[in-house]
Amino acid sequence: MKKNTDRSLGTGTNAILESISDGVFTVDSNWRITSFNRAAETITGIRRREAIGKPCSEVLRASMCEADCALRHTVKTGKPIINRSAFIIDTEGRRIPISVSTAILKDEKGRVVGGAETFRDLSLVEELRKELKGRFEIGDLVSRSAAMRHIFDILPQIAASDATVLIQGETGTGKELMARAIHSFSTRKTKPFVAVNCGALPDTLLESELFGYVKGAFTGAAKDKPGRFALAESGTLFLDEIGDISPALQIRLLRVLQDKRYEPLGGTETLLADVRIVAATHRDLSAQIRKGTFREDLFYRLNVVKVDLPPLRKRKEDIPLLVDHFIARFNRLQGKAVIGTSSDVMALLMAHDYPGNVRELENILERAFVLCGEGNIERAQLPPELGGRASFSSSEENTIAAQTHAAEAQAIRMALERNGFNRLAAAHALGLHKSTLFRKIKALGIELPAQDGRSHTESTQSR
């Protein structure tokens, strides 16, 4: 049968089929394989002599064979199918992603004698896609930096355990997102996630908020109110800004963490708390312990697993990824068609220090979205403190001179900011003479604040 097939295809066609990297096979009207090229052997792991004469579904073993066979569809309708995705199972039991295209096979007289199918191994593409997508995103967290990737790697294990987690990181680094990610990967994911900002409430209110109260506990307590511990039953309780709570409340919290028991305000009955605690703070708790404002025993109770979220300025390689992430999100939310940022906007975004971390970057982009509906985000749409001024007309923007001027202005502005607007110190930092700096400031039209920075630097030095 194989010889017949080879003869019917002709030597030239055969040589072509043998040399291409896509798998190609043909079937007769009974769906039995009549030809099978070399790439098909490699992808499926089945030798040609084993494949010929067998039902194509048992040779290819594709996910679409049973319910939605592409070849059957083509033979029935006469319409070819191009690049339909599926997976096959090879002889080793591996799922191999493929794309399938089909066509009708006709003889010299134009009669339909079967079908032809080509398939392409997409394993590599799929692997790269996963590498790009999967590893840099967990929940709503996006990062490709080494420090964050380490956290991503251990996050499923952290989530799977029931241990208390302490998340430390500056404001805006995504502490709550991390807590939510831990909750969503844990066995408690179907149960509630309750977040409490301990810094936002006065002490007494926080106590009743956390533990709840019973009717008559205080004036105005007309009926029982369950606390956040009760609301988060079987789920996760996220205590944000844990470093801000008072010593008295620290003791009560310590008891809950130790014994998993608590009493609502004014209540006599002890309740059991089946709650996983995730705490977060932007403060350095070790320093607070040294100062005596945070209890050491509570710290060790909370610090079973510690996650340190690095600030954005220490993982600037994430900025382009985050910018893409936020642009895609705002496009989705606001129904806009922003493509990306212009190159000088990206340069400015990369140069910024982000004291407000990822939240600040998000706000900068949200502001830009107010002004920009489609195309690229331009410099004029950035806030002024980031250097968002349209100082060059668009026709000049792409010339070397304009680019040089923009870069110079940016460097001078940053040197001035770093040196408290002390011109002499900035000139030293830039390696310029002070009069050259003055000339450039004037020529580039850089605005300076009223104070010149000299007194500030002197006072700093005298200290």
Place this chain on the structure above:
Amino acid sequence: MPAPPVSGYPGVRYTLLRTRKSIWHVSCYVSYREMEGHTYMKLALATWNGRISPVFDVARQVMMLDVEDDRVVARHEETLPGTEPQAQVGRLATLAPQTLICGAISDPLAGLLVAKGIQVISFISGTVEEVLTAHLSGTLLKPAFAMPGCCGRGGRFRGSGAGHGRGACFGGRRLVM
């Protein structure tokens, strides 16, 4: 915590379910026929158009057979979701066969089934009746029922050695248990 050991008598089958941390629910099933020395087996065959379904991962039909002393005493068709591996395993586990005979199956899915205590005889091809007869007569592991490329008839083309993963290759296909 591993399941506590439960010893039994012929024909008495125990199932252990961990309901809470240290509480075990023990259910027992007594087959008088087995106590009398008969062998009993619940068999599942993934089918499609009268043949063994080519890919179990997406199979939507399964034939459930009650076999007593190598004789089929009852058979009926059941459906499978044919979507996610977890759903496929969950559905088959509720049907509770001791053995599944199927076509190609991805390794992780076979592992999940084995973890549920289901023996998997995979990479089998042929008509349902031929395969069933061969299984009952103990000749299913002949190369004639192997899917193309799965050992037998010149051996496996990709990979080396007779076995792969948890499975072992018996002339025709893999037996995973």
